[in-house]
Amino acid sequence: MTTHLAQYTLDVSDVDRMAAFWSAALGYTVRQGGDGNAKLYPPPGRPGPTVWLQASGTPKRGKNRLHPDLVSDGDPAAEVDRLIGLGARRVDVGQTGTEGFVVLADPEDNEFCVLDGPPS
Numbered sequence: 744m745t746t747h748l749a750q751y752t753l754d755v756s757d758v759d760r761m762a763a764f765w766s767a768a769l770g771y772t773v774r775q776g777g778d779g780n781a782k783l784y785p786p787p788g789r790p791g792p793t794v795w796l797q798a799s800g801t802p803k804r805g806k807n808r809l810h811p812d813l814v815s816d817g818d819p820a821a822e823v824d825r826l827i828g829l830g831a832r833r834v835d836v837g838q839t840g841t842e843g844f845v846v847l848a849d850p851e852d853n854e855f856c857v858l859d860g861p862p863s
Contacts, residue, residue, distance in 0.1 A: 748792050749793070750794070750795055751794050751795070752794075752795045752797055753794065753796055753797065754797050754799035754801070754803075755797065755799060755851055756798075756800075756802065758775070758779060758780060758781050758798050759775075760850055761796050761849065761851060762775065762781040762783065764829055764830050764831075764850050765783055768813075768829055768831075768849075769783065770786055771784055771785055771794065772784045779798040780795065780797050781795075782794070782795050783795075803851060803853060806836055806854060807854045810853070810855050811856075812855070812856045812857075812862065813857050813858065814861055819845070819857055819858065819859050822857055823845050823847065823857050826847055826857065830849070830850040831848060831850070831855075832847065833846070833847060833848075834846050834847065834852075836854060843858060843859040844856040844859060
């Protein structure tokens, strides 16, 4: 027996702001519960884990130990520009510039990568 990745959980300070960013970034649908959290669902027919945005009263500290890697349906450079337009920013976590990805951070400084193509 094995397991599979079903959900990516992210602790956030501003659930509404982060739900707006991540739903626009991923094309996911947002469902907010009465508990102050939000769950994001992929479009019908698109595989992928759900994203749970968990309200947290503590700020992020240091580099993420786990982060999502995103793959664009089109031009990765254009996707990076689109994500920056949504509120992401480029960050330096020690990359050399020769990697096959760009490192960004969401509006609450959680790192994620935009890959140049599918992971190999």
